Amino acid sequence: MTLKDLKVGQSGRVKSVGGEKALRRRLLDMGITPRTFITVKKAAPMGDPIELLLRGYVLSLRLDDAQSIEIATESEIKKPKDSEDLKSYDLCACGKSKLR
Amino acid sequence: MTFALAGNQNCGKTTLFNQLTGSNRHVGNFPGVTVDCKEGGIIGYKSVKAVDLPGIYSLSPYTNEEILTRDFLLTQKPDVIINIIDATNMERNLYLTLQLAELQIPMLVALNMMDEVRANNGSIDIKRLEQALGIPVVPISATKKQGITELIERALHIAERKIKPKRVDFCSGAEHRTIHAIAHLIEDHAQRIDLPARFAATKLVEGDVPVLEKLGLTENEKDIVEHAVTEMEIELDTDREAALADMRYRFIEDVCRKCVVKIGESREYRRSVRLDSILTHKMLAIPTFLFIMLTVFWLTFGVFGNRLSELLEDGITALGVIVSGALTNFGMNPVIHSLIIDGVFKGVGAVLSFVPIIVTLFFFLSILEDSGYMARVAFVMDKPLRKIGLSGRSFAPLLMGFGCSVPAIMATRTLGGERDRKMTILMIPFMSCGAKLPIYALFTAAFFPKYQALVMLGLYVTGIVFGILSAFIMKKTIFKGSPAPFVMELPNYRFPSGKTVLLLMWDKAWDFIRKAFTVIFLATVVIWFLQSFDIRMNLVANSADSMLASIGKFISVIFEPLGFADWRVSTSLVTGFVAKEAVISTLAVLTDSGTAEVAENYLHTLFTTLSATSFLVFTLLYTPCVAAVAAAKRELGSLKGMFFVTLYQTGFAWAAAFLFYRVGRLILDLH
Numbered sequence: 001m002t003l004k005d006l007k008v009g010q011s012g013r014v015k016s017v018g019g020e021k022a023l024r025r026r027l028l029d030m031g032i033t034p035r036t037f038i039t040v041k042k043a044a045p046m047g048d049p050i051e052l053l054l055r056g057y058v059l060s061l062r063l064d065d066a067q068s069i070e071i072a073t074e075s076e077i078k079k080p081k082d083s084e085d086l087k088s089y090d091l092c093a094c095g096k097s098k099l100r
Numbered sequence: 101m102t103f104a105l106a107g108n109q110n111c112g113k114t115t116l117f118n119q120l121t122g123s124n125r126h127v128g129n130f131p132g133v134t135v136d137c138k139e140g141g142i143i144g145y146k147s148v149k150a151v152d153l154p155g156i157y158s159l160s161p162y163t164n165e166e167i168l169t170r171d172f173l174l175t176q177k178p179d180v181i182i183n184i185i186d187a188t189n190m191e192r193n194l195y196l197t198l199q200l201a202e203l204q205i206p207m208l209v210a211l212n213m214m215d216e217v218r219a220n221n222g223s224i225d226i227k228r229l230e231q232a233l234g235i236p237v238v239p240i241s242a243t244k245k246q247g248i249t250e251l252i253e254r255a256l257h258i259a260e261r262k263i264k265p266k267r268v269d270f271c272s273g274a275e276h277r278t279i280h281a282i283a284h285l286i287e288d289h290a291q292r293i294d295l296p297a298r299f300a301a302t303k304l305v306e307g308d309v310p311v312l313e314k315l316g317l318t319e320n321e322k323d324i325v326e327h328a329v330t331e332m333e334i335e336l337d338t339d340r341e342a343a344l345a346d347m348r349y350r351f352i353e354d355v356c357r358k359c360v361v362k363i364g365e366s367r368e369y370r371r372s373v374r375l376d377s378i379l380t381h382k383m384l385a386i387p388t389f390l391f392i393m394l395t396v397f398w399l400t401f402g403v404f405g406n407r408l409s410e411l412l413e414d415g416i417t418a419l420g421v422i423v424s425g426a427l428t429n430f431g432m433n434p435v436i437h438s439l440i441i442d443g444v445f446k447g448v449g450a451v452l453s454f455v456p457i458i459v460t461l462f463f464f465l466s467i468l469e470d471s472g473y474m475a476r477v478a479f480v481m482d483k484p485l486r487k488i489g490l491s492g493r494s495f496a497p498l499l500m501g502f503g504c505s506v507p508a509i510m511a512t513r514t515l516g517g518e519r520d521r522k523m524t525i526l527m528i529p530f531m532s533c534g535a536k537l538p539i540y541a542l543f544t545a546a547f548f549p550k551y552q553a554l555v556m557l558g559l560y561v562t563g564i565v566f567g568i569l570s571a572f573i574m575k576k577t578i579f580k581g582s583p584a585p586f587v588m589e590l591p592n593y594r595f596p597s598g599k600t601v602l603l604l605m606w607d608k609a610w611d612f613i614r615k616a617f618t619v620i621f622l623a624t625v626v627i628w629f630l631q632s633f634d635i636r637m638n639l640v641a642n643s644a645d646s647m648l649a650s651i652g653k654f655i656s657v658i659f660e661p662l663g664f665a666d667w668r669v670s671t672s673l674v675t676g677f678v679a680k681e682a683v684i685s686t687l688a689v690l691t692d693s694g695t696a697e698v699a700e701n702y703l704h705t706l707f708t709t710l711s712a713t714s715f716l717v718f719t720l721l722y723t724p725c726v727a728a729v730a731a732a733k734r735e736l737g738s739l740k741g742m743f744f745v746t747l748y749q750t751g752f753a754w755a756a757a758f759l760f761y762r763v764g765r766l767i768l769d770l771h
Contacts, residue, residue, distance in 0.1 A: 016338075016342075017342060021162070022162040022163075022585065023585045023587070024341070025158075025160050025162055025341055025345075026157075026158075026160075026162065026163075026585055026587050027587060028341060028342055028345035028346075029157050029158035029160060029195065029345065030157060030192065030587055030589075031191060031192045031195065031349060033342065033345050033346045033349045034338070034342065034346055036349075042376070042380060044380065044385075044479050044480050044482065044483060045380070045381070045382050045383070045385045045386060045480055046480075046483040046484065047483070048482070048483045049479060049482050049483070049492075049586060051380070051479070051590060055189075055191040055192055056188075056189060056190075056191060056362070057189045057192055057589060058372075058589065058590040058591075058592075059587065059588070059589055059590065060475075060479050060586065060587075060588050060589075060590050061586070061587055062482065062486075062585075062586050065585060065586070065587065
């Protein structure tokens with residue numbers, strides 16, 4: 001599934017990033033790299049673009065562009081092995097839970 | 101000595117620049133405000149200047165701002181780079197830091213918004229961060245002026261001793277091996293063109309075309325590079341660009357885990373979420389937005405701006421009377437007298453009276469922009485605007501166009517992407533500006549007394565419809581391709597700083613005044629000349645005998661198919677180029693009707709209801725006034741663009757008016 005398929009309130013982890021060259025690089029530069037944890041916070045009143053929370057900041061993205069981001073859903077990755085890993089990449093991925 | 105300020109958008113870079121230099125600079129919370137680099141001397145340090153570079157997220161070769169920044173850094177070699185980082189958003193901000201470090205220019209990190217981090221009970225281990233990055237770090241708060249002196253002193257120290265970033269390796273494994281192998285291979289080439297080998301190697305791994313071309317590698321070397329990269333891609337099971345982005349973010353995640361203590365969601369974030377629960381709400385977003393905009397317009401055109409404009413106009417008129425009296429006493433040649441009073445004072449005065457409106461409008465808009473609201477407007481309006489080939493960010497300038505095209509065109513500077521900016525500038529004149537209102541008022545009162553409001557509304561809608569039509573045409577012809585990618589940060593709402601807003605107002609007012617005394621001054625003098633002399637260069641007593649009137653008569657042929665061939669009408673349209681209000685005043689002068697009421701009666705002898713409608717459509721759409729055209733020239737960056745705006749609008753207006761008139765005639769004939 002892609003980021004476009006996530007409903008508002010749902011989260012997922014990036015599997016891979018596709019898209020046209022300049023756009024793709026922009027997405028990567030903005031921190032949408034493999035394994036990044038992304039939550040869809042909101043959709044604009046007309047359903048597009050969407051508002052995302054990642055790496056502790058808010059980013060907006062068009063659905064068309066969101067479609068080029070492959071996502072592994074929470075349920076997909078919630079195997080016992082991964083749960084530890086998931087914590088350390090929490091919303092504010094700046095080591096919030098580990099350091100305190 | 102030069103300090104280069106580099107950093108992400110919304111990191112407080114321009115605020116710091118304002119604090120350092122005290123000069124006028126536009127700061128906005130809207131991503132991408134500063135487009136070109138601006139300079140300013142640092143207060144208290146003679147011979148030290150600061151350069152404000154565009155807000156960027158990376159040094160990729162894909163956007164103008166990023167290319168501009170890296171070229172500036174590599175060719176101008178500033179003595180030190182001050183990399184400003186938003187301490188509340190470390191991960192994404194450090195991404196640029198790692199790329200800047202590769203340039204091997206003396207550098208230090210200004211950790212901005214530390215006050216916010218502390219207020220949220222967070223902390224950042226500065227010593228550890230310095231160690232991890234190999235770059236000195238100074239915590240500051242640009243808005244509260246904390247740590248600025250220390251920042252300058254440290255920067256001077258680093259610049260004098262040329263202390264370069266100690267660390268360039270942020271990698272391990274396959275990326276590491278590839279980058280190092282390539283760095284060795286191309287070292288000579290890089291040295292020859294004065295490029296840091298490590299930077300060049302990383303860019304080659306990323307597949308950066310401009311750097312590859314500059315290096316001038318042999319075919320053999322190119323093959324080796326490509327081979328190494330392909331091997332890395334296979335080993336990592338990903339592609340070159342993703343591999344390096346991932347490498348940097350992995351390093352950053354590790355640094356942040358060690359140095360940053362962040363306690364959950366910050367107060368600022370929670371406040372933003374609360375505000376957004378209304379401002380970007382599914383149902384409430386658009387009504388709230390319209391309400392805010394109407395309030396701004398009402399305050400600008402109804403309360404402050406207009407009153408101030410009238411005051412300024414009165415002031416200029418009074419000054420004109422004094423100067424006129426003085427010139428008469430002095431016995432000045434009547435022609436020069438007329439030039440100064442009728443030309444300069446009337447013309448430039450009329451345009452200068454725009455200044456309060458522009459300043460007031462920018463005052464409110466910069467508050468909205470600085471607070472972070474404009475980014476939300478773009479977010480909300482992106483979908484409808486995309487249908488006509490624009491992006492959400494174009495919405496605010498277009499809306500301002502209903503007030504005055506000049507600030508609207510000036511506001512397009514905040515748009516990302518050349519194509520979006522040009523398209524927006526060309527669409528703004530279709531939004532009927534405030535100065536056309538007196539024309540509509542007079543004509544609708546004369547011809548549609550019962551349906552005045554409805555006809556006026558109809559005109560506005562007509563403008564919008566034709567604007568959309570024009571955008572469609574452009575999308576299919578000169579501006580093919582898709583709108584700039586909309587990958588935009590929604591920054592937390594912040595309280596706009598007074599200094600920023602005031603500096604911005606000053607900046608815009610100054611920009612406009614400078615224009616008023618160059619392009620607009622020239623245009624008004626030309627119009628004065630045409631209005632005061634006949635073809636034989638005799639001074640005319642009655643402007644009906646002037647060259648302008650001759651031109652009016654000459655071009656009136658053009659308007660015949662539109663239903664209004666009278667030379668007085670065409671002359672008034674020519675003067676409307678200086679300012680749209682002038683259409684009415686010229687008509688009044690040429691028809692010898694002193695007041696609006698008389699003119700209203702006179703109009704019936706010049707127009708039928710149908711030709712009046714056609715005239716209104718023409719005035720709605722034809723060339724923007726000289727002030728707007730001058731603004732367009734500046735923002736489009738070419739004289740060609742300026743002529744295009746003038747001719748395109750006039751052509752469009754003619755075609756539209758022709759259509760209205762002919763279809764109207766057809767319907768009337770059928771009855």
